[in-house]
Amino acid sequence: MTTTDAPIDERTGPRPRTVLAASLIGTTIEWYDFFLFATAASIVFPQLFFPAGNETVGTLLSFATFAVGFVARPIGGILFGHLGDRLGRKTTLIATMVLAGVATALIGVLPSYATIGLWAPVLLVVLRVLGGIALGGEWAGAVLMAAEYAPPGRKGLWGSSPQIGLGLGLALGTGAFALLGTAMDDQAFLAWGWRIAFLVSVLLVVVGLVVRLAVLETPAFRAMQESADIARVPVVDVVREPASRRNLGWGLLARWAEGAAFNTWGVFVLTYAVTTIGMPRTEVLIAVTIAGLVSAAVVPVAGRLADRYGRKAVFAGGAVAFGVGVYPAFLGLGTGSLPVVVLVLVLLLGVVYGAQSGAESTLFAELFPARTRYTGMSLVYQGSGIYASGLTPLILTSLLAVTGGSPWLACGFLVLTAAVTVIATRQLRPVEM
Template sequence: MTTTDVTPEDESTGTRARTVLTASLIGTTIEWYDFFLFATAASIVFPQLFFPAGDETVGTLLSFATFAVGFVARPIGGILFGHLGDRVGRKATLVSTMLLAGLATALIGLLPSYATIGLWAPILLVVLRVLGGIALGGEWAGAVLMAVEYAPPGRRGLWGSSPQIGLGLGLSLGTGAFALLGGAMDDRAFLDWGWRIAFLVSVLLVVVGLVVRLAVLETPAFRRMQDSADVARVPVVEVVRDEPSRRNLGLGLLARWAEGAAFNTWGVFVLTYAVTTVRMPRSEVLVAVTIAGLVSAVVVPLAGHLADRFGRRAVFAAGAVAFGVGVYPAFLGLSTGSLVVVTVVLVLLLGVVYGVQSGAEAPLFAELFPARTRYTGMSLVYQGSGIYASGLTPLILTSLLAVTGGSPWLACAFLVLTAVVSVVATRALRPVEL
């Protein structure tokens, strides 16, 4: 029996299991809703409100740089909350991450603009972005482990993918909220105060999430660790010292490159590219991304099921290959400016291809580390790679487009490179025998 299998003593009925999956899904949905609000606002709101007026490209770059700062903060959160998750428990840590993320998001909704408080506006925006990044840095691994460590034998892939559904739902809620608010008022009202409503609503969502998470017991794997006194003293040190863990950590950081780049290309960068380069209406692009996010939420559990049947590495690598193959045709489709074509492109690349990667990665990374350091190890892989794989992607793509005068060929070459690296590293991963 592995440390992630559930014995009859651990789980006598399916009620608690359903509560666990609901807690993981609701929690990650709220956390990703907060995250995507910031990502969307960084594309269409923050350049105009929180940075000096001037060149549009410079404002966008500064806004994406602020977006990237959150990814730099996420490994800090991964180490901090990973330490707590491996020593104190998964449940208490997840409650803390949700509270911190909700507070940071709500305060952004109350933040004065550059015209009101000058340089303090971008400074405070960065501070709140860092706090949100730290919270999200500890959220993902804990939510995945809450599901994986309750999973019955043979269904770890399916159960582990459940928190990833929250990513697609959170994306749809975040972009959908902006699309709804933008359609209900004129551009001036939206920029003045309308966008803030979406950030403030986060407080209500956090209350709901906390109620559900507080009803969940600690995972069976962690309870067994406590009973056997097999709790890591300093988890991050053990991850680095243990040779199999250290190897999987390095390969995992490379394996996730294509997944992070894929999402932040089709879910974040595309908002700026379609509006400023292709000149599509903002509302149309938001609707297309929202639809793709909903499709992703459906594909993710299917990918988790396939990961149980054909292996985590095979499914995850297949998604990376499809991403690399589809990059250039996708940019050709985006350049048409047609709502139908753009929606089809995003449904295929963000909804289906990215959904496959996302659904397989949670159980894949969970099995790279033993239970005593699993929270920390997973956090280091996911959040460490987020700096370059996710946070820098919109900034890099914007810069490459500027260099080529708007032509996407260099940006496409960069994204194909991430896919190649990801596939090679994924095939070299060696799950730990638990």
């Protein structure tokens, strides 16, 4: 048994539940921060941080600000990937959590456009960039914290634990806005209520830091330190080594449908259902919250299936189901019926997306050797996020505008992303982890 596959010795290392908690709580908090911004970009920021006027233009500007964070995420992936591959996973994860928490809290006290004019959107973009950089470094480290501690035969299950945080973060973010929207009228919510959800992030970060400080460095990184096998410039090695370069290229394409799926059903749907279909905002938030909780429950099941049937099979299967379900899903959303919308989002966001999400973390970790793993998987996940995730709401909103509100052109775009993902996933060549 290799050092990296050795089971945790509770006499000298953290308990398994501590490792998984450290991995999960950090991603939950950072995704909570992320989804607060995503939700606010749909229902708050267009009215508060951009000039009054055309509603569609305001929404597009808000989604453009949302997309800027995805451009920043590869920067965070390279920066913190470099630190994570050279200094360790634990140190990096503490830094990303603090940075994300500070950026989110500052958004909660940011003056509106009516108060400080153009400085409002400028500062919003700056804070969005800082949050994007933090999240860009968080995801890969959280996956490696779990996967590199995992016992043999359970790497898919353990590696999926950070992805549970994505569903929980979504549920907490949209749930917080749903609760605040229920507890107060629209005027109070827009004036100050939405800020409460952003400020709560500070308390969550404190809890997360306490848990993460209790975890030792991963066995894989400690083995690298002992053998002095530390990459000088990990990003250069990823690009220079033929196998890593190949997996990087195909990995960037393989993630397209997963990123597009989440940002369709978890972000874009908030604007589409409210402004195009005419559903009440709180109802849509509740539907997304329920779907997020279902996704959190499906993720570990998908991770276990990935251990049994292979990461590529489960991940590609989720992409196929997404492509097949796009058209029926938009038909269901078009009814404006809350039970139907809940069913659509539970199936597409909860089950189908959950299957992809649960398999992808370990799949991408296995594309690179330990010495460049943090950097390599960060480049795949965060690099693809620019077009697969960040631009999706903007593209879908633009396609709806072109077709006068008809979703069929947008559906065709999403089906295309699914086809690209299936083809690219077949080309991936994982290495032994």
